[in-house]
Amino acid sequence: MNFFKSCPLVTGVVVFSIFISAVTFVAKGSIYAAYSEGYDPAEQPLFVVMIKGISGGVMPWKIFDKESVMAAKEEDMGDAAAILADISGNDISGNDVSGNDVASEEITFKEVTDDYFADALFLGDSRTVGLSEYCEGLDEQAMFYAKVSLSIHSVLENDFLKDEEGKKMTVEEALEKDEPYGKIYIMLGLNELGTGTTETFVAKYAEVLARIRELQPDAIIYIQSIMHVTENKSSNDKIFTNERINERNEALSHLANNVDIFYLDMNEAVDDENGNLLEELSTDDIHLKASSYERWHQYLLKHAIVKD
Structure with a gap:
């Protein structure tokens, strides 16, 4: 003092x-x-x-100023709508991102074996890192571009990858050089729960989808929902709440066109009857423990799109 x-x-x-x-x-x-x-x-x-x-x-x-606050929210919604309208109204490498009439049709997922993932890429944060580390069946087949704390805002620009010579490169640079992928699985959104709004989040997500579509025009893109946290975490945390996760997942689901971009509700594999992450599947109320990743793996095996 x-x-x-x-x-x-x-x-x-x-x-x-x-x-x-x-x-x-x-x-x-x-x-x-x-x-x-x-x-x-x-x-x-x-x-x-x-x-x-x-x-x-x-x-x-x-x-x-209440008017300023409302204007800011309306601007966020307008930006998201503009991006979605732009990428759904224009043919990007022969494929629309969203807004197709086909989106309302029922999807028929098929069960596959691990070799389905031989031409797959997984993009994600710490949860996807865990999938790579603890799910041998997937790790042996697929490519993983995953990093702890990765977000939709940094996924393309963060230079956490290395080329054959050991030089750092971004996911965007890697996708330009890589052989064409048949499937790209994305799980991002956990680290963004405390920033921005649902509208700004989904607008950025749409931008990333559009860029990935440009770089990988023939890939089936799977938007994996943000996994829930446990009831204990959701009830005692102001940021990591399942209510907030549900709001953002609902917005993400509308980015799928059910033609070449599909939404997977991963919470079907890990939730309890009340829509919370099962307590026994996690040690920190957020991430899956090692033995729990097999649920994720099995869900993906049973929810695949197989083109004729």
Whole structure:
């Protein structure tokens, strides 16, 4: 206390930092939602989101203006709708991404064997890392581009891969060089639950799908739903809630066209009767434990699209 009394400048800086961080925390879900995309609290202080917003002309006091908050949400929804309309209304390498009338038709999944995944790629975060590590049947057949903390905002640009010479490269660069994949499985969304809105999330997801479609025009793309957390986690956490996950999964399901992009509800394989991740399948209430990944594997084997 004596230190702070003798150093009022330091005290002022600390108090100011706490204040703007608090304001940013409140505003990042409304007026600064668009500026919080890709924000990583482990790498940057929270007030960086506010600074980005101010540089874009969005002042913090607008949080008290209801019209500004509503306008921000409507803009997010408009951006998502515009992207979806654009990629569904234009033929991308011979395939639409969404918005097809066929999407309403019933899907017929078939059961396959592990060799189905010989030309498959899995993109994802820590959960997909676990699938690679603990599911030998898939790991021996498929390619995995997975990384802990990966998000929809960083999946194409993060240079966590290495080429044959050991040089770092991004997923986007790898997809340009790789042989054509027959199937691409995506599971992302867990790390984004605390940032942005459902609208900004699905808009970015649609962008990523469109780019993947450009780079891999003949692949069947599977959007795997965000897996739930346990009831204990969902009830005691403000960010990782199944209500929030359900909202984003609902939005993701509309990106499927049931022609060459399909939605897989992975929670059918791991949920209890109340729609929560089964407690016995996880050790941390979020991730599957090693022995639980076989449920995921078996679900994929029974939910495959086989083209004639």
